[in-house]
Amino acid sequence: MSASPDSPAPTPQSPRTAPAASAPVRRRSYAWLLWLPVLAVLAYIGWHSWRQMQVREARERAAVADADLRLDALDERINALRNDQRSQNRRLQQADSTNRVLRDELHGISTRASLIEDSVSKLADPDRHGAQAMRLDETELLLTLGQQRLQIAGDLAGARSAYALAGGVLDGIDDPAYLSLRQTLMQERAALDALGIDPRVRAMAQLDAYSRTLNLAPVADAQAPALRAPWWERAFGNILDIQPSDGAVALRPADRAVALAGLQLEISLARAAAERRDDAGYRAALTRADGWLQRLMPDSAARERQRATLKSLTALPLSLSVPTLGSTLQQLRQLRTAH
Structure with a gap:
């Protein structure tokens, strides 16, 4: 294109002065970028401090x-x-009790060993077998004899004497095989001693005391007529007397004499039944005596x-009851059979 002659000619621009006008603007647009590292550092410091605070709180909570x-x-x-201490205390107490029991058992074993030693020391005696057999026969x-006197005759004193003699004879036997027999005999003798008085003797003594304490005074005479009784009762009262037959009290002297004789007879029969240990006869006689007593x-x-x-x-026992009676004799026979 050709330039018109009227238009002014363009002024040439210098290469240094043209970019100078835009330089401040470009410098202002990039100035905020300088604060980014500072903000990043501040943010990192804040985040790091918060993180350290969280870690410290976590450590404190963990602690x-x-x-x-x-x-x-x-x-x-x-x-x-504490539980171990209690259990140890209980164990110590149990150990003390166990040691006490063991000491007692050891003492018993030593005593038994000394008895066995004495028995063994006498085994060399050549005459012991004959003497022992004779003592066993006597025992x-x-x-x-003691068992028969108690069962048949009811002689408690004789049975005790026989068992005491058997114990003395048995003590002279030094064979260890008969040690348990002595213990059985001691138990049977203790049972005999625990009986006390013979039940038959006790019953007879109480029956005699009862017969002596009976108060059988005569009842008021019913034959004397009352003053206000009718004439026919005063006239015929001695001839006819009407009263119930069951449970009637004997008022006349003859009736009372018969009733008294019957009572004494029944008491005598009860005493005789107690003497022979007849339980049925003893109770029947006392039952009949109760009827005479009501009369x-x-x-x-x-x-x-x-x-x-x-x-x-009536309820008193007459027979002796010894559950262990004859146990020593039975054991002795079994030991002799075994030997």
Whole structure:
């Protein structure tokens, strides 16, 4: 294109002055970038501080939890130690009781060993076998006599004497095989001693005491007519007397004499039955005596007391009861058979 002659000619621009006008603008646009590292550093420092704070709080919480766990473990350990101490105390007490029992058993074993040693030391005696057989025969005879005197004759004193003699003879036997026999004999003698008085003798003594304490005073005479009785009762009262036959009290002297004789007879029969240990006869006689007693005494508290005493006498045992009777004799025969 050709330039018009009227237009002004363009002024040439200098290469140095043209970019100078835009330089401040470009410098202002990039100035904020200089703050980015500072902000990044500040953000990192803040994040790092917050992170350290979180880590420190976590460590503190962990330390507190660990301390709690240690305290709980310490409490459990203390409780376990206390339980161990209690169990050790119980074990010590059990050990003391066990040692006490062992000492007693050891003492018994030593005593038995000394007895066995004494028995063994006498085994060399050539005459011991004949003497021992004779002593065993004598012991068996005495035990048999004692058992028969108690069972047949009821002689408690004789049975005790026979068993005491058998114990003395048995003590002279030094054979260890008969040590248990002595213990059985001691138990049987203790059972005989525990019987006390013979039941038959006790029953007879109480029956005699009861017969002496009977109060059989005569009842008021019913033959004397009352002043206000009718004339026919005063006239015929001695001829005819109407009263119930069951449980009637004997009022006339002849009736009372018969009833008294019947009572004394029944008491005598009961005493004889007790003498021969007849339980059925003894109780039957006292039952009949109760009937005669009702004939002799009117219905009163005194009669009921007498009847109660009579019932207690009826319930008395007459026979001896020794469950272990004959056990020593049976064991002796078994040992002799075994030897």
